[in-house]
Amino acid sequence: MKQPSDVAISLFDDALLRTASLLVPSLLREEWRREWSAELWHVRRSCIGIDETFSWESQREITGFCLGAFSDALFLRSQPQKGSRAPVHVHGSAAHTLLWLFAVLALCFAISRLLPGVAAENEATRHQIRPGVLLVSETAADYNQPSISAALFQNWRTTRQRYFQELAFYCVSRESADAGRVSTQWNVAHSSENLFSLLGLPIIFANQADADSSLPSVILSHDTWMSSFAGDPHINGHAIRLGKVKVQIAGVAPAGAWQLPGAPDAWVLESDAQIASLAPSRTNGYLFAHLSQRGQAEMSEPVISITASNQDHTEIDLMGVPIADPVEGAWNMYAFALFLALLALPAVTSVSLGDTHVSSHRPSAKQRISRILFFTAKFLLIAAIGFCASLDLAYSGTVGYSPLAECLQLLWCFTICLFGFRWAVADQRKRCPVCLRRVSNPATVGLASRTFLGWNGTEMICMGGHALLHVPSLPTSWFSGQRWLYLDSSWDFLFADSYVY
Template identity: 50%
Template sequence: MNSIVNPVFRAMDLSLLHSASLLVPAVRREEWLREWRAEFWHVTDARIESSAFCWQAQREVAAFCLGSFADAQCMRRLAHDEQRKTVSMHSSATQCLLWLALLFVLCATLACLFPGVRAEYDTVLHPVRPNLIVIAATDLNDKQVPAVSYTEFQNWRSSYQRYFDGLGFYRTDTQTVALSATRSGKFTVALASTNMMALLGLPVRAANEAADTNRSLPQVVLSYEMWTRSFGSDPHVSGRTIQVGEQIARIAGVLPCSSWKPPTNPDLWILVPGAQLATANQDTSGFVVAHLTKLGQDAMDTERISIMVRGEVEPWFCGIAINGNAAGPWRIYLFALFLAALALPAVTSLSMSESSFSSHRPSWKQNMARWLFLGAKLALVACIAYFASLDIAYWRIGGYSEIAELTQLAANFLLCLFGFRWALMDQRQRCPVCLRRVTHPARVGLASQTFLGWNGTEMICVGGHTLLHVPSLPTSWFGAQRWLYLDTSWEFLFADLTL
């Protein structure tokens, strides 16, 4: 009977040990199981006799086997802590690039979501027509004020002009605009000639053809700011009818965002024929937009010029050039990148460290991988700086803004400068062989012996490839940090490390 029962309990105890071994990490499982089986043999040999059966002895052996689960859990926890510590302290080149790529995707996604960034690109894609001027008068604060009546404008347009080949007229007023049955408000409305949009060269974005072909109602063109503020950037706003003052008008489209803000900056434009402009309060003065001929361009050598009208009386007007060309985010970025590249040598050393003379140098493939890794870091940092500066400049701005452009320039410069500085400093701390950061700094030497012996910090690669010597005080014989390549005799110290 005993010869049958004892093997059964032995099989059960061994099954407990094998079950516990599944909790141990695979790299150490075989050695762990071999040690526990050896201990199990000693316990069973001392406690259990082959010719007798004892419940007390079997309970003690079973308790010993159950204790293997606690030991397996401890081994698993230690292996997990060691792995987490290794990953956090000795990050690889792949992990570094993945983190940078993740940050780049995040910044680019945010830039695509902000309306201010889209508006900034709109100003570059749709600039105002060149060689345009606004004819008006100026007050004591050097602001443009309406000074041309529609009668004078008609006389100009009907007479021969040497300096202008296109003229447009508009005047502004504050009126109540009913956007819907429940929403209305005060807006600046511009009553303009029908050729005004073509004269400015700004395309009107219409979402349906009915709004463009139906001319039974006055046509209204919304400014970009009013479209985003009052209509929530609705792409299907064209074709709707709104009430402007006492008349019903149909929305024909939306103007693109522009860097040029016309005098009084109308919220919406009503395009009406000349006959309606002539009958609507002719005494009210307005602004004239004129396109210069080649002769007019030669005569206007500055951004501001005085204009005298020949006639019974000779009033003087002021012509101010329209500058509708925005620098754009890409040009601003390139300029900031150029400034950062010029300033980089002033904030960090461009040297990639010296190397000691040794036969155990990295191969040409490892050297190429090192430089490719540096180039990838610099490229990702540059891309992150571009989109992050747009996020910083336009996260609270819905349209074009000169202040936002200055903010983008400053953010671009700082992010590129300190991003490149970090990339170079990180590269100098990475082993040229495996591209992992060196760790375990140790102080060597005394500060009082700087000129007699070496004094500085030593750091070692966790893979046993190199030692990095960083001097505390650069001298003529040890001015920059140096790499010492270790030979194969050091490998036994790092046999347990997995790179």
């Protein structure tokens, strides 16, 4: 009678053989399981004997035989099954190419969504200063310098205007700002309360908290909000100190406010009485005027000459100029760059795909449509990559809107699209029209000295057995471009042991 230890070891050996059989291909699994079981019976008879006396040395030898079945199973798994074709790895699959392009696009898009500069550019495009707003200055040549006094603004504000329906004013001073961190110097604009409504710019985060009416309200510029407060969306209601006055943050100006003269870091909204009391009558600032319908009809020039009354009722000559040119936006810059890339593409590469056929065995209509769709998909993905990657490269070093970043976006987008389209055309020329895989195994055919007597160039083959590609080394009048030679069924014996997957 068998001992319990002998029974346990026997079950363990049988479990090893069954586990090894799971590694064998399914068609051969049952056959090899029976083979190993029969051999195990003979190994047990030869090691233990008929009396089945338990011995650790005999059991180690039997277990070693069972472990050897795993090496046999792994070897069988690495061999091709009988009757099947050996796989041939053909590089350049169309699906793999599109997958890689899509992966690059997804990466560039994800990065662009994380860059604060891209968000600021979109915000500047979405929130632009309304048309019909002028900056009134003494001279058009130096309109970025403050030239209108606070007293003149108060005088105009209390008199009836014929061409202006609303006026706003601010004066800029350099003041210390203490937001709980290291004290810094800001350009603080003391402005009238209607400034942002006149400009048509919304105040972001304005309704997140109840304002404390006892403290003056301050609006932060977008760049100050990003640099000093790390873009905190819950900044509304925080109290800071400007100079000797404690103020409360009432919101953030959109990125489009960068165009305002004086480069303010913050705007303190004050009533007309506060502006008159805080700013002496001789303090100069910036005056903004929104043209009425009559004013827009009669003042259509880029630079408008204005004759106005001074405080002493004398006439003065002023100039009205637009604050800044409209922001083009990422999409407009992208469309222009894409147009330039398509226009310049024929200058850097031949747009011909070299589809000269030298055989009656042509691809089917379905295969030709698939080829066109694949070529179009590559162009669309490259164009999308050009848009996202140009934004990443242009706005990676800025947290706000920048005209320089717009120029860099135009340059990067043009470069990426141009050379990307050039690669797409060159890649398409090396694709088999039947299976859309890149041809390989280039071989030189002919002699250079016999170019005009025989064909001389490079021959490449589709490993799926569909076609040969002939590329001349020196274009001639009778062989100027590449040619496809489609293979018929008589070539199938060369590819009998391979298949494309």
